[in-house]
Amino acid sequence: MRILVLFSLALTACAQDKAKVELGRYLVEEAAACGFCHTPKSADGAFDKSKWLKGTTLDIQPIGAPPKDWHKASPDLTPSGKLWMKWGEASMLKYLQTGLTPSGKFAGPPMPVYKFKPEHAEAILAYLKTLK
Ligand code: HEC
Numbered sequence: 256m257r258i259l260v261l262f263s264l265a266l267t268a269c270a271q272d273k274a275k276v277e278l279g280r281y282l283v284e285e286a287a288a289c290g291f292c293h294t295p296k297s298a299d300g301a302f303d304k305s306k307w308l309k310g311t312t313l314d315i316q317p318i319g320a321p322p323k324d325w326h327k328a329s330p331d332l333t334p335s336g337k338l339w340m341k342w343g344e345a346s347m348l349k350y351l352q353t354g355l356t357p358s359g360k361f362a363g364p365p366m367p368v369y370k371f372k373p374e375h376a377e378a379i380l381a382y383l384k385t386l387k
Contacts, residue, residue, distance in 0.1 A: 283382055295311035333387060347383075351371045351375075351380070352371055353370060
């Protein structure tokens with residue numbers, strides 16, 4: 256009996272994790288379209304799926320002079336990237352909820368300032384952690 260209870264608890268936890276990752280995937284890929292700026296494109300203009308969210312040189316720029324803090328490149332958002340190594344999970348979670356980096360600043364344009372609610376920030380983190 257005890258084993259059955261433990262087994263069903265484990266199954267429920269597993270299903271919850273899966274739902275969290277799926278919510279994160281939806282927020283990143285569909286709602287906020289992070290890949291639009293953080294994924295390189297191949298020669299035919301399609302996203303290079305082998306480098307999904309690995310950071311890239313942007314192919315967008317404002318018409319006229321860009322603001323002086325305009326960034327031409329975006330960082331790797333995958334857990335093996337430099338940013339995660341530098342920031343760690345807690346800073347990443349805080350950034351997604353406040354838009355503030357560990358040094359207390361906003362990222363430069365065109366990176367939007369996102370203020371995700373805690374469960375959405377956690378879901379995004381869970382999804383990013385599934386990436387290589
Ligand atoms: C319109 C383009 C664009 C979109 C959309 C976008 N980013 Fe960015 N992002 C950038 C650029 C450019 C930078 C580099 C800015 C900088 O270094 O100040 C950046 C930087 C970051 C950083 C590091 C911030 C820093 O100051 O070092 C994180 C984390 C990040 N983005 C996460 C995300 C996530 C998560 C999403 C989707 C929810 C997203 N970005 C959507 C363009 C974008």
